[in-house]
Amino acid sequence: MSKAIIQIDGNNFYASCEQMIDPSLRGKGLVILSNNDGCIISRSAEVRKSGIPMGKPYFKLKQKLNKLNIEVRSSNYELYGDISNRLMSILSEHCEKLEVYSIDEAFACITRPKDQNLNPWAKHIRALVYQNIGIPISIGIGVNKVQSKIANHIAKSIEENAGIFDMGIIQNKDQYLNLIEIEKVWGVGVKMSKWFRRRGITNARELRDMKREEIKYKFGIVGIRIQNELKGEICIPLNSNSLQRKQISVSRSFSYPISNLEELSLAISHYILIACAKLRKYNQLCSELTIFTNSSLYSRDYFRNDATSKLEIPSNNSVTILKESLLLTKKIFRPYNKLTKAGVIMKKLQSDKYQQRMLFNTKDSKSDLQLEYLDSKIDSINKKYGSNTLNWASSVIEKDWSPSRKKLSKLRTKCLENIPIVFCN
Ligand SMILES: [Mg+2]
Incomplete structure (x- = not known):
């Protein structure tokens, strides 16, 4: 079948x-x-x-x-x-x-x-x-x-x-393929579609029928796969393990520019905690951490800085990654810059089923287990009562620089207090 x-x-x-x-x-x-x-x-x-x-x-x-x-x-x-x-x-x-x-x-x-x-x-x-x-x-x-x-x-x-x-x-797919503009074909990006248009290839049917060698020469296997799939072959497999992410990033624009280290550290800590909770949700560990910040693209003295750190032991523990991120934040901060955005990117993710330990571990493994237990408790409380119910002090926001959302609807599907009350006689 x-x-x-x-x-x-x-x-x-x-x-x-x-x-x-x-x-x-x-x-x-x-x-x-x-x-x-x-x-x-x-x-x-x-x-x-x-x-x-x-x-x-x-x-x-x-x-x-x-x-x-x-x-x-x-x-x-x-x-x-x-x-x-x-x-x-x-x-x-x-x-x-x-x-x-x-x-x-x-x-x-x-x-x-x-x-x-x-x-x-x-x-x-x-x-x-x-x-x-x-x-x-x-x-x-x-x-x-x-x-x-x-x-x-x-x-x-x-x-x-x-x-x-x-x-x-x-049976005759041509009439439909003719309707699909080249930009709408899955996998054809902006650069690729411009090249196709220059060659006179404007829709999916023309892409399917163009010379294979031309595509191979310009886009290699990526282009050939798209053409072969248009011909009806199966080249791009279904990835049912898509929840295993390759990287996790969390970034936000601020509602007003910030210019001191304390506020930048708060923002980074906040994003680190969101990213760590995601790592734990998907049963993953990260071994490389990048943090970045920038000023407005339109400012005269545009500023962007980032720093990366490799973790000796891959981790999804909030305390371990928070400590590392605060060191990196000091590295990327420069005074007098009006920062409008910051973020964290966790790379080189792996499953938490196997954790590579150090051969000569000086750390007490009991304290690791305690931190793991603490994370799992915080995650379950936040899952039950809302994402910011319990947080680490380094991420507690006093001034609200988080993005402004003046026309925000209520979260009626997850918070008990937002569920509408219905009366009936
Ligand atoms: Mg949609």
């Missing part, structure tokens, strides 16, 4: 999450803003039709949005993360293999039934997701990842498809 690759994507995901928790927003125009309420990063279906572009600064469009009666919300990543976990958990129950690709996207594998028709299955999943979490999704079906991405694009863009399209059973 043949296998199909499915691509599932949440429609206008951030906007859909906000519409799900606040029924008054349903059917209305809605835009979601990036950190510090900077740019538009998600639009409801109604706004897409009205021609408001993605990525534009909010302050430039504020008047127009007002005039069109379009609602505005700050991004609420805690909410989107929670809805994403629920979505992926439903999908994992109904697919043979699942690769979580991003917050609102997944690839999956499923065996086709005898009559090859996966439409009833896809309709069932769409209805199930909508009924359980209230989010509309689109489902693209194909023989491989590139084809399923194209199928998803067609599922979304042609209304009659009602959010589902199966490319795998289409």
Whole structure:
């Protein structure tokens, strides 16, 4: 029996999450803003039709949005993360293999039934997701990842498809491949698409049919894989172990510029604790740590600095990594710079199943176990009562320099006090 690759994507995901928790927003125009309420990063279906572009600064469009009666919300990543976990958990129950690709996207594998028709299955999943979490999704079906991405694009863009399209059973695929602009082919980046356009290759069909040698010469195996998948071969495997991350980064822009070491250390400590909790959540250890900070790109005396440290023993322990990060923070700090952003990047991650110890360990292993126990207790309390219930003193924020989110919705799916009260007679 043949296998199909499915691509599932949440429609206008951030906007859909906000519409799900606040029924008054349903059917209305809605835009979601990036950190510090900077740019538009998600639009409801109604706004897409009205021609408001993605990525534009909010302050430039504020008047127009007002005039069109379009609602505005700050991004609420805690909410989107929670809805994403629920979505992926439903999908994992109904697919043979699942690769979580991003917050609102997944690839999956499923065996086709005898009559090859996966439409009833896809309709069932769409209805199930909508009924359980209230989010509309689109489902693209194909023989491989590139084809399923194209199928998803067609599922979304042609209304009659009602959010589902199966490319795998289409005999003459050319008419559909002709519709997909070269920039929309999965794996073709900005640089690649410019090169293709210069060669007169403007859509997926033309890319499939162009000379293999030309692609190989310019883009090597990466380009050949995309072309072969367009021809119907399977070259890019499904990675069902996608939760094992290669790196973890946490960075934020500040709501106002900071210029002293104390505040920078607070910010870095705060990000380190978020990253360490993520490491522990995914059962991983890190052995290389980078921290960075920069001033505004538009300032006359632009400043950026970073520092990296290798950990002798890979770790996910908050205290160990915090100590290291505070040393690095002193290294990168220079007085008189107005810093607008900072972040941490944890690299060289490995599973926590095997931890390489030092041959002559001078440290007391009992104290390591105590720190591990402390981390697990803090994680479970924060999971139960909210992410900042218990924190380390070095990350306690007195002044609020965290990104401003003036139009933030409440986290109605995770905090008891935010759950609406319903009265009935
Ligand atoms: Mg999406």
